[in-house]
Amino acid sequence: MTGTVTKTETLPIKDSSDVVFVRQRVRVWATEMKLSLVDQTKLVTAASELGRNTLEHGGGGQLEISEVVNGLRKGIKLTFSDKGPGIPDIKLALTDGYTSRQGMGLGLGGSKRLMNEFEIQSAPGEGTTVTVIRWK
Amino acid sequence: MERIPILRMGNFLLVTIQVDMHDKLALTLQDDLTSKIADVGAKGVLIDISSLEIVDSFIGRTLANIASMARVLDAQTVVVGMQPAVAITLVELGMSLPGIRTALNVESGMQYLHETVTSDRDSEEYDGDSD
Incomplete structure (x- = not known):
C-alpha cells in the first residue's frame, strides 16, 4: 500500500442508501482521475461490494477515499473500516462461495480481483479494515 | 415508497431500471415482479x-432470483442492454449469471420472448393439450 496521499474524503456507511452514495462519490473521483470506463466500473463495483460488507457484517462504519501518488503513478485508494465483530478466518473469507450470510460469497474475493492492491486487517472483536487501490 | 414501474404489454411485463438501486429497492422490485407475474399470468419478463x-453481486443475485421465480411461475425472463464495461466487471x-437469458437490446429481447412463448404454445398444441 505504497503511495503518498494527496487528498481525501470520508463518508459514513450507516444504511443501504449510504452505499448508493458511496458508489456515486467513488464514481466522481474515478471520473476526475480520468480512469478508463472499465476501470471506473471495476472500482465502483468493488466499492459497492466492500461498502455492503461494512454495513452488513461490520454493523456500519466509514469509507475514506484518497488520491494516491507513487512516482509517476496515480491511483485511488479506498479504506473501509468498521468496529464490528471482525473476521476470524481471513483466508476462508476470501474464498469464492464462502458466505457467512445469504450472500453469493463473492464480495471479498471478487473485490480483490477487481483491484490492483488489496489488504485486509481484522481480528475477532476488533473490527475490520479493508484497503484497496486501483492504479491509473 | 420508492418503486420501479412495471409496464404490461399483452403477455409480457417490461421493466426499465433507470435509478442506482439500493438493496431494498432491488428486493422490492423482485417482490413486485413476482406478484405481478402471478396476477396477470405473464408469460415473459423483459x-x-x-x-x-x-x-454488483447483490443486483446480479436479484436478477437471477427474478429469473428463477419467473420460471417457476411459467414465465421466461430476458435481461437486455448490459453495458460492455459492466459485463467485463x-x-x-466471479458472476457469469448462469440461468439468465440475455439479449443485446430491447428489440432482440422482445423477439426472443415472442419466439419462446410461441414455441411453448405450439408444443402444447402438438401434445394435444387444450386450454
Whole structure:
C-alpha cells in the first residue's frame, strides 16, 4: 500500500442508501482521475461490494477515499473500516462461495480481483479494515 | 415508497431500471415482479438494464432470483442492454449469471420472448393439450 496521499474524503456507511452514495462519490473521483470506463466500473463495483460488507457484517462504519501518488503513478485508494465483530478466518473469507450470510460469497474475493492492491486487517472483536487501490 | 414501474404489454411485463438501486429497492422490485407475474399470468419478463452503470453481486443475485421465480411461475425472463464495461466487471467479479437469458437490446429481447412463448404454445398444441 505504497503511495503518498494527496487528498481525501470520508463518508459514513450507516444504511443501504449510504452505499448508493458511496458508489456515486467513488464514481466522481474515478471520473476526475480520468480512469478508463472499465476501470471506473471495476472500482465502483468493488466499492459497492466492500461498502455492503461494512454495513452488513461490520454493523456500519466509514469509507475514506484518497488520491494516491507513487512516482509517476496515480491511483485511488479506498479504506473501509468498521468496529464490528471482525473476521476470524481471513483466508476462508476470501474464498469464492464462502458466505457467512445469504450472500453469493463473492464480495471479498471478487473485490480483490477487481483491484490492483488489496489488504485486509481484522481480528475477532476488533473490527475490520479493508484497503484497496486501483492504479491509473 | 420508492418503486420501479412495471409496464404490461399483452403477455409480457417490461421493466426499465433507470435509478442506482439500493438493496431494498432491488428486493422490492423482485417482490413486485413476482406478484405481478402471478396476477396477470405473464408469460415473459423483459428487464432493461442499459442505464445501470454497475451490476454488483447483490443486483446480479436479484436478477437471477427474478429469473428463477419467473420460471417457476411459467414465465421466461430476458435481461437486455448490459453495458460492455459492466459485463467485463461482472465476469471478473466471479458472476457469469448462469440461468439468465440475455439479449443485446430491447428489440432482440422482445423477439426472443415472442419466439419462446410461441414455441411453448405450439408444443402444447402438438401434445394435444387444450386450454
